[in-house]
Amino acid sequence: MNYQEALNWIHGLARFGSNQGLERIRELLRMLGDPQDRLRCVHIAGTNGKGSTAVFLASMLAAEGCRVGLYTSPYLEAFTNRMAVAGVDIDEHSLAALVGRVKPLVEEIAVTEFGQPTEFEVVTAMAFTYFAHCQPDWVVVETGLGGRLDATNVIIPAVSVITNIGLDHTQVLGDTIGAIAREKAGIIKERIPVITAAEKPEALAVITDVAAERYAPLYKVDTDICYTIQSSNLDGQSFDYKSSQHTYPGMKISLLGAHQVRNAVTALAARELLDETVINESAVRSGLAEAQWAGRLEVFSRSPLVLVDGAHNTDGFQALRLALPNLLMGKKLRVVLGVLGDKAVDEIISLATPLATAGIIITRPDNYRAADPYAVAQIASRYTSAPVMVEENIADAVRRALRETGVDEALCVCGSLYTISEARETLKQIIGIN
Numbered sequence: 001m002n003y004q005e006a007l008n009w010i011h012g013l014a015r016f017g018s019n020q021g022l023e024r025i026r027e028l029l030r031m032l033g034d035p036q037d038r039l040r041c042v043h044i045a046g047t048n049g050k051g052s053t054a055v056f057l058a059s060m061l062a063a064e065g066c067r068v069g070l071y072t073s074p075y076l077e078a079f080t081n082r083m084a085v086a087g088v089d090i091d092e093h094s095l096a097a098l099v100g101r102v103k104p105l106v107e108e109i110a111v112t113e114f115g116q117p118t119e120f121e122v123v124t125a126m127a128f129t130y131f132a133h134c135q136p137d138w139v140v141v142e143t144g145l146g147g148r149l150d151a152t153n154v155i156i157p158a159v160s161v162i163t164n165i166g167l168d169h170t171q172v173l174g175d176t177i178g179a180i181a182r183e184k185a186g187i188i189k190e191r192i193p194v195i196t197a198a199e200k201p202e203a204l205a206v207i208t209d210v211a212a213e214r215y216a217p218l219y220k221v222d223t224d225i226c227y228t229i230q231s232s233n234l235d236g237q238s239f240d241y242k243s244s245q246h247t248y249p250g251m252k253i254s255l256l257g258a259h260q261v262r263n264a265v266t267a268l269a270a271r272e273l274l275d276e277t278v279i280n281e282s283a284v285r286s287g288l289a290e291a292q293w294a295g296r297l298e299v300f301s302r303s304p305l306v307l308v309d310g311a312h313n314t315d316g317f318q319a320l321r322l323a324l325p326n327l328l329m330g331k332k333l334r335v336v337l338g339v340l341g342d343k344a345v346d347e348i349i350s351l352a353t354p355l356a357t358a359g360i361i362i363t364r365p366d367n368y369r370a371a372d373p374y375a376v377a378q379i380a381s382r383y384t385s386a387p388v389m390v391e392e393n394i395a396d397a398v399r400r401a402l403r404e405t406g407v408d409e410a411l412c413v414c415g416s417l418y419t420i421s422e423a424r425e426t427l428k429q430i431i432g433i434n
Helices: 004-015 023-031 048-061 094-112 118-132 179-189 201-213 256-271 283-290 314-328 343-356 375-380 394-404 417-430
Strands: 041-045 067-073 084-085 138-142 160-163 192-198 218-220 226-233 236-242 247-253 298-302 304-311 333-338 357-363 388-390 410-415
Touching: 004 094, 004 118, 004 283, 004 357, 023 118, 023 314, 041 048, 048 067, 048 138, 048 256, 048 283, 048 298, 067 118, 084 118, 094 118, 160 256, 179 201, 192 201, 192 256, 201 218, 226 256, 226 314, 236 256, 247 256, 247 283, 256 283, 256 314, 304 314, 304 388, 304 417, 314 343, 314 394, 333 343, 333 375, 333 394, 333 417, 343 410, 357 375, 357 394, 375 388, 394 410, 394 417, 410 417
Parallel strands: 041 138, 041 160, 067 138, 160 192, 192 218, 304 410, 333 357, 333 410, 357 388
Antiparallel strands: 067 084, 226 236, 236 247, 298 304
């Protein structure tokens, strides 16, 4: 089986949809020799920010000399982005070999009482198998959806992390902050320390209760871990950090937006709790400063200013709305936007459209769940007097936006990761990454 055949088989599993529960993944992992039990892990859940937090933590550990595995989803450029060791994505040959090993087991399980394993379950089992083979010092694991019934929730981590809680995937996780928080808090394990950056009182109350029920020491950003942002611009951000264990003034990150400082603080708090001897402050500083996460307020050009951001739900657009004024410095902004129809589209548009002082171009993500761009444009026209246009093709939308954006203006491409993934490829062809 070659790489493309392996990918076709993996993506073909999507037709079986999502099926909550841990029985199938546990059986598949048992047949693979329970590779997850041979890993030292940090487990990260949350509505937004879990990928960035995972990258910050992995970068710090790597700077300290650790060999780190990283499991994230979804991917932005290539499927192999999903699992990496020592900063290197799994190679295509290894991925195809993993599929060759897992496929017959999946087919065997599918005809039993366990039923058909889902795509995410299969990819998660492959990742744990790959990491067990590579034997990294640490594996940083991001959940896919929720926490309690997420396929990754078969590990016993050294630390659990819950970044924040917002209303997303409500059709699966529940339609209140409390219900979603309880699903995310499902990653909390008996007596395993947990860190949360959740801010909403209802979410904090649930996380606090679950941690108490499981005798898990709980550390809260803003209460047990404090920070102050000192500077923020297109070149990066600096902040002061203080916990009961350490005080770190003048920490720096290159990722933009106040929300990324909070993610970095959360990652640093998790690092403090890992079972290591002494934190190497110099390495931790360089690890945070060097961390990169594509598609998150990513700067492609400064003249004109071109940003790409994977804000795809209401919390993501709230963070984008707060971050942009400090980056735009008074520039008029043109927006290219493509969203999925199963999100809170009206609320997203109400947040995104007022940002587009120079106009907004609505496009269509390359996904069956994409919102109809013409319907989105009708909603957008209710929130702005600036021009609202439709370009169904993402590449055409980006090219048009670049043509119409002057050097003293700015452009932001945002929305679904399916949107920004294709937009990034077009921007690379036109202007590269500066």
